[in-house]
Amino acid sequence: MTNSIGIPAQAHGVIALTASACTSCMICVRECPAWCIELESHDEEVTEPGARRPRTVSVLDAFTIDFGLCMYCGICVDLCPFDALAWQPDFDYAAGSPSGLVQGINELESWGKSRE
Template sequence: MIHGSIALIEDACTSCMICARECPTWCITLTSHMEQMVPAPGARPRTHNVLDTFTIDWALCMYCGVCIEQCPTDALEWAGAHVAPASSLAELAHGREQLGGGGA
């Protein structure tokens, strides 16, 4: 597989933040919030994380793949295309829309 950009599989992401913590350049940022799930009748209520934002700053990323290897839910994968050049550093910070995760 070509080590180009990294794609987010948003449905698989549990907002555990392992990718952000393990990244050697700290190029990944994410935010989430807790929501309460309504389980089957008689079961205790449970909470789970809901992903709000997920950003990779390609100006900092060194394309090592540590985030992909460490993700316990396989929510990150190599995408074949390289990241396109940009005219400013701010344009190299890609959010959920550019990473293939869609938007909310």
């Protein structure tokens, strides 16, 4: 999927997700002017050893960006308090249908991985 030879590393090619950093706070979803991000999550109680009471954590179930709609403004990247979203220079992800431009957690997490 990565075909970014000769492309500046800071190029705004695609938006990558680090799912483990996402707290499902919904800031990106609500601030997106194109309404192109969708997020689903549920709460789970986690009891850590030695803790007095269980902690509630948000678990990410689904995260999609519709790159057909996305205007690549980067507001989501800028506003994410946990740096879960980041630009990657990849550009080679054309699709044969508009639904093929809707990327889920697996695709969004794959961007930039092969260069690390």
